[in-house]
Amino acid sequence: xxxxxxxxxxxxxxxxxxxxxxxxxxxxxxxxxxxxxxxxxxxxxxxxxxxxxxxxxxxxxxxxxxxxxxxxxxxxxxxxxxxxxxxxxxxxxxxxxxxxxxxxxxxxxxxxxxxxxxxxxxxxxxxxxxxxxxxxxxxxxxxxxxxxxxxxxxxxxxxxxxxxxxxxxxxxxxxxxxxxxxxxxxxxxxxxxxxxxxxxxxxxxxxxxxxxxxxxxxxxxxxxxxxxxxxxxxxxxxxxxxxxxxxxxxxxxxxxxxxxxxxxxxxxxxxxxxxxxxxxxxxxxxxxxxxxxxxxxxxxxxxxxxxxxxxxxxxxxxxxxxxxxxxxxxxxxxxxxxxxxxxxxxxxxxxxxxxxxxxxxxxxxxxxxxxxxxxxxx
Numbered sequence: 001x002x003x004x005x006x007x008x009x010x011x012x013x014x015x016x017x018x019x020x021x022x023x024x025x026x027x028x029x030x031x032x033x034x035x036x037x038x039x040x041x042x043x044x045x046x047x048x049x050x051x052x053x054x055x056x057x058x059x060x061x062x063x064x065x066x067x068x069x070x071x072x073x074x075x076x077x078x079x080x081x082x083x084x085x086x087x088x089x090x091x092x093x094x095x096x097x098x099x100x101x102x103x104x105x106x107x108x109x110x111x112x113x114x115x116x117x118x119x120x121x122x123x124x125x126x127x128x129x130x131x132x133x134x135x136x137x138x139x140x141x142x143x144x145x146x147x148x149x150x151x152x153x154x155x156x157x158x159x160x161x162x163x164x165x166x167x168x169x170x171x172x173x174x175x176x177x178x179x180x181x182x183x184x185x186x187x188x189x190x191x192x193x194x195x196x197x198x199x200x201x202x203x204x205x206x207x208x209x210x211x212x213x214x215x216x217x218x219x220x221x222x223x224x225x226x227x228x229x230x231x232x233x234x235x236x237x238x239x240x241x242x243x244x245x246x247x248x249x250x251x252x253x254x255x256x257x258x259x260x261x262x263x264x265x266x267x268x269x270x271x272x273x274x275x276x277x278x279x280x281x282x283x284x285x286x287x288x289x290x291x292x293x294x295x296x297x298x299x300x301x302x303x304x305x306x307x308x309x310x311x312x313x314x315x316x317x318x319x320x321x322x323x324x325x326x327x328x329x330x331x332x333x334x335x336x337x338x339x340x341x342x343x344x345x346x347x348x349x350x351x352x353x354x355x356x357x358x359x360x361x362x363x364x365x366x367x368x369x370x371x372x373x374x375x376x377x378x
Contacts, residue, residue, distance in 0.1 A: 042359050043346045047127055049367035051256040052227040052293035053083040055132055059334050067106050072113045074299050075132040078342040082123050082133035084161050084226055089140030096143050100157050118158055120375055137161035142170045148194045155198050162195055163203035164215055167323050173211035176237040183210030192218040201377050212244050221377045222252030227293035229263050230280045236262040236327050242284050249285035254369045256293025259339055261332045271338035271351055287361045291370045300340045
């Protein structure tokens, strides 16, 4: 999921009526897990990658101005090495540059905590320096339009991941809510080739079935599905079918399982649902092709009455615009309660370990697979 509109990304929320955050507590004010005898030591050593997240507000309706000290503290406390941060994709070139400039400002303002990532060496440096590495990504290719020279233009400013469509149709192809399911256009095929040539990761999240299949087939490089789920577990338009997952894996790609309401059919998603999707993807794709793309802010949600109203208004606004996906519901929150904490990646790792998954596999899922994908493409 994305903010309420691709053209108003700079209106990202500070959190849906969220109370001020405390860096090492969850949404209910309880201390997050600190060092303890049974804590998995592998998390501290692992390259941890959430392939769609933000250190600031995300998927909310409030205006975002700047990162608060608590947001920055949560980013560091999360233990996440790197994230794919949506900096645009829709709207005009000028609007996209404005969003990039906003994040350039935030990274420059917090050099002790945040750093921009363009290369694997940058990712390693973020790990060593215990900073949050930020990879710029687009969640739509509408801003490219028919001018493929814009690919190199945005790459020069650090955009390393480009999603071909959002939920609806653009010049590139059909999104997952388009009933025609027409796939990539000729321009879309040319764009995939250009992304390959410029060593930018092709992202097929939000793409329709045929667009997803076409994107995998047309790409010379491994592709990413940065934030999605498994259709076989929950029949939501945002989720990918087994044949798409197999084709992606056969090409060397990786899917990031999101922490969204689309993992279930009409109920609040739990950490057990997250594991179901991870394990199904493992069975279909193999352990080298599954990761996490939460589609969330690193900061936890604080569910107050004001939050509930803002959430209902947010969903209603997306529905009016025709960009809401089935499963977006005013009574279903866009997070997983058991994972509603900055260290959610660690909690996912521990959940998988308790289910009997070996440490080496868990390291791949929480970041190793996406690191390998970046190495293969970049």
